Amino acid sequence: MSTVSDVRAGRMSVSITDGIATVEICNLAQRNALTKAMCLEIQELMPRLDADPDVAVVVLRGAGDTFCAGASISELSFVLLDQQPNGSLVDHLSGADAAIASLSKPTVALVDGACMGGGWQIASACDFIIANQRAVIGLTPAKIGIIYPRPGIERLVRLVGHANAKYILLTGKTFSATEARALGLVADVVPSESFDVQCQALVTSLRSRSHFSMHSMKRLVDLTDAAHPDINQEWADAWEAMPHSPDMEIGINAFLNREQPQFTWRPAG
Incomplete structure (x- = not known):
């Protein structure tokens, strides 16, 4: 602590x-x-x-x-x-x-x-x-x-x-x-x-949840709240980043193998 x-x-x-x-x-x-x-x-x-x-x-x-x-x-x-x-x-x-x-x-x-x-x-x-x-x-x-x-x-x-x-x-x-x-x-x-x-x-x-999922969805929800002018681009960027995140493959494999996923994505910096 x-x-x-x-x-x-x-x-x-x-x-x-x-x-x-x-x-x-x-x-x-x-x-x-x-x-x-x-x-x-x-x-x-x-x-x-x-x-x-x-x-x-x-x-x-x-x-x-x-x-x-x-x-x-x-x-x-x-x-x-x-x-x-x-x-x-x-x-x-x-x-x-x-x-x-x-x-x-x-x-x-x-x-x-x-x-x-x-x-x-x-x-x-x-x-x-x-x-x-x-x-x-x-x-x-x-x-x-x-x-x-x-x-x-x-x-x-x-x-x-x-x-x-x-x-x-x-x-x-x-x-x-x-x-x-x-x-x-x-x-x-x-x-x-x-x-x-x-x-x-x-x-x-x-x-224990996917940090990629949580960070991305939190931002997208907040942008929707604010009616952000760039929300369409933000959605496009997030959607494009999804298959490149290690968490997607980790999550799918863990689900198929009935295991708890160990997600690895972390925010830059």
């Missing part, structure tokens, strides 16, 4: 074991609320994990029994509306969101306990969210007189549709994990008594 950051109040903690990087939100005094410094740390950390050849999968979770209470209320202006010397305003929460979303490797948010406000935004920047059955999720900007950041609203609309997005945002209601799954806020809900075991099994299975 290697440690990238020390576990400190109001900081991000990272451990890397067997190809899995676990990023933990650590601010127990504020129910893991995100400060400006934590948002900046996420922005610095994620590119390093993406470039680390020892990391295959990135997991985001909260320390203790809370995922994240959102942006720190005491630092809200600095987190969302940090005024720069030139007069412009910087949204550091959305900067952290973008850093997570830009990872080329599979990312999973494991949500236990409360996941509120900006906590859901950074969780949803991962490829998908797995929630503990006891988790509660709420997007509450209307309760404190602010606007949810644009990347969070746009992703929310893509996931749940316009009407449900308005319902979630305008009411500021807190949803159970089961309700959140029905709305599309999380991908799956796992019983509390087996949460850690099932999540570990899921993450381990991701580590």
Whole structure:
């Protein structure tokens, strides 16, 4: 195991074991609320994990029994509306969101306990969210007189549709994990008594999948989301690369021989 950051109040903690990087939100005094410094740390950390050849999968979770209470209320202006010397305003929460979303490797948010406000935004920047059955999720900007950041609203609309997005945002209601799954806020809900075991099994299975397949499909899905102008060329390039990847032959032979495939493709660099 290697440690990238020390576990400190109001900081991000990272451990890397067997190809899995676990990023933990650590601010127990504020129910893991995100400060400006934590948002900046996420922005610095994620590119390093993406470039680390020892990391295959990135997991985001909260320390203790809370995922994240959102942006720190005491630092809200600095987190969302940090005024720069030139007069412009910087949204550091959305900067952290973008850093997570830009990872080329599979990312999973494991949500236990409360996941509120900006906590859901950074969780949803991962490829998908797995929630503990006891988790509660709420997007509450209307309760404190602010606007949810644009990347969070746009992703929310893509996931749940316009009407449900308005319902979630305008009411500021807190949803159970089961309700959140029905709305599309999380991908799956796992019983509390087996949460850690099932999540570990899921993450381990991701580590064993074809990295070529996962990296390629993740990028293509993201480009579809963004209606990218070069998506046709991206598809053509990915399709052309498929037979040249060692993973295709490895996967087919393993299937025919009823063996577990040992994929070898790794991203350049």
